């Protein structure tokens with residue numbers, strides 16, 4: 592029988608207050624609260640679009656010469672976006688999903704079952720992974736390292752549960768410079784959208800005040816759940832200090848992030864469904880084109896620290 596704690600999707604005001612000084616509690620409350628709507632909010636799917644997105648991230652930093660791996664583990668799985676899509680792409684046949692948020696583990700297990708994947712799940716802190724030494728051939732994570740207070744400790748745990756020669760891949764981590772421009776562009780877009788939609792002719796484009804207030808409260812917890820922004824060289828140094836071999840960091844999304852953050856913020860500021868499918872396709876295709884330019888052209892001239900997303904890989908030294 593599972594001994595995992597139950598999700599807490601409706602935190603009390605006292606819990607939220609306590610979470611302001613406790614990043615792990617903030618992560619549990621914030622992500623338990625988000626678990627039910629997370630896939631919609633971030634346009635996460637388990638079809639070709641996200642399968643190729645996940646596989647491309649892995650290949651970009653680590654290649655796929657060793658596919659398929661035996662047993663795979665994901666840390667901070669959320670609803671399962673990264674590992675479930677990687678498994679569908681052929682990364683591994685057997686997987687384990689873990690997250691600090693019980694609501695997220697439940698959502699990931701529901702998605703895995705619906706997709707017919709062989710996946711078990713545990714509520715787990717990445718700093719104390721509840722699996723035996725040498726259990727996994729590959730460990731992955733997406734947008735999780737920046738939430739973990741002790742990143743080096745978590746990577747030491749990753750190396751402990753990997754078999755000798757096993758690989759880890761973490762993607763979707765914000766860089767210092769990327770976070771600087773993304774946050775400013777997002778804040779400007781929010782201000783512009785919520786101001787303009789106060790004008791009487793545009794009020795049909797205004798999201799209900801209660802939902803805007805909720806977004807602002809969420810933003811307050813977001814400031815606590817986000818613990819780090821990384822320089823790619825620092826990320827490599829942390830992984831090496833943890834004991835990893837063959838360490839390599841890569842970055843991606845420069846102009847794509849400058850488009851992506853205002854677009855996502857604008858979508859969050861207007862009523863859900865208001866923009867429709869044509870807008871969604873336009874935004875996605877534009878992001879894809881800019882990502883191509885970033886990776887194939889700008890990466891030759893723009894320093895890697897200026898890109899928004901960092902990825903890091905490494906292996907457990909073979910004995």
Ligand SMILES: C[S@@+](CC[C@H](N)C(=O)[O-])C[C@H]1O[C@@H](n2cnc3c(N)ncnc32)[C@H](O)[C@@H]1O
Nearest residue numbers: 618622667668669672691692716717733734738
């Ligand atoms: C931004 S979400 C990303 C979720 C998913 N990987 C994705 O890309 O959609 C970060 C996830 O990390 C989890 N998390 C935060 N701190 C953690 C920790 N110390 N150990 C394990 N998971 C953690 C959160 O609960 C949340 O589900």
